[in-house]
Amino acid sequence: MNVQEYISSGILEQYVLNGLSKQERLEVKQNAARYPEIRAELDALEDALMQYAQANAIPLRAGQSESILGKIDALQSDLTTSSLTSKKEKTTYSILPILMGVALAILGGFAVYLNQQNQKTQAALEQTQQALAQQQATCDSLSSRITFLEEKLAVLTNPDNATTIMRQENSPVYAAIHRNAADEIAYLDVSQLPPPPAGKQYQLWFIDTSAPESMGVFDLADAFIEVDYVAAATIFAISLEDEGGSAVPTDIRYLGEV
């Protein structure tokens, strides 16, 4: 549609001055909604008519406004004193108390909301602190584990070390002793051993040429235990003894030749 042509066709002037059929009015309304230029033109025409009305205005004489408002007040008080008294009185109340009530309700609701939010935040903070403590503990234990593994790795990869494996017949389970002749240190690896029965303890022995000699009892709290360096040993053995150990091995479980 050519908007300019439409505007200059005169149809808008007919529209604002009541000169169109129902169908034509509807079309003008639709076009005004679709084209801002047409809407603007209609507004301008209506403005012009309004100013025309203002130019033909007859000022209200003194007291005329008051008389009109007085008439309305009289009608209003008639309504309030009629049969619908209680209902109508409500409508004549100032809306200020209602607004204040609404404002209070909103504020109250907001306070409850803030309090709930605060409690939620507190709970979340506590949870986070707990999680952090757990992480810290995990971290500490990992750290000590790493230190241990590093030590073990250093022992295992040391080219000066000699390792003796102590085995049980028909079992994959073993213990090992790593000995470093240069530094004269030795480590016992018990990571594979099952926990001893209640009241029992493992005991380490070495044998050179004569009877077995005890190197002491040990438990499995550490998987890698530093033990005495015995240069003369030809056999290492682990026995299961009553708690506290025995003078002689009574139940040898693992045995390995150097």
Added chain:
Amino acid sequence: MEDSNIILLLSTDARAAIEAILPKYGAALQGVIYKIVGSQEVTEEVLQDTFVKVWKNAKSYDPSKGRLFTWLLNIARNTAIDRIRSKKFQIHQKSKSLDTNVHDNATYSEEMQVQDSGLQNVIHQLDEKYTQVIDILYFKGYTQQEAAKELDIPLGTVKSRVRIALRELRKMLSSSDLLTFLILQSIIEYLS
């Protein structure tokens, strides 16, 4: 007060809305009513009845259907037309002498001088044959067919006068032109 605020008041506090409408549009509505009823006394009564109707129907105003002034104008016009069709008005007219009618007109035209003389001078530049068409259509709410019959001119002439009248009116009232005119006028007044 802005129309938008008045519209808000109409739905919450009709009396307060009317308090705001009176100084803004009261005089214009009174002018419209006077064009229809032609008597000061009746005009004032009709204006009061108009505002009572506005007060009673405040909640029925729908801004999407048209501007506030158009709604007010329709109420004023219908109230005025109802009045001139009423028996009371016709008896009143018969009992009045020609003299008082003339007096009525004189009082109003004096008051109208003090209203917005600048704007009125602008309007008065329009040829009467155009203002006549606008008055009958806009103020009295005639259809264009009714206007053609009333003014005894062809419908085509009504339509073309509507077009020219509004075009001229717009030209005169477009803000910049009006401003220039009003400034020029005040300079002339000052010089004389």
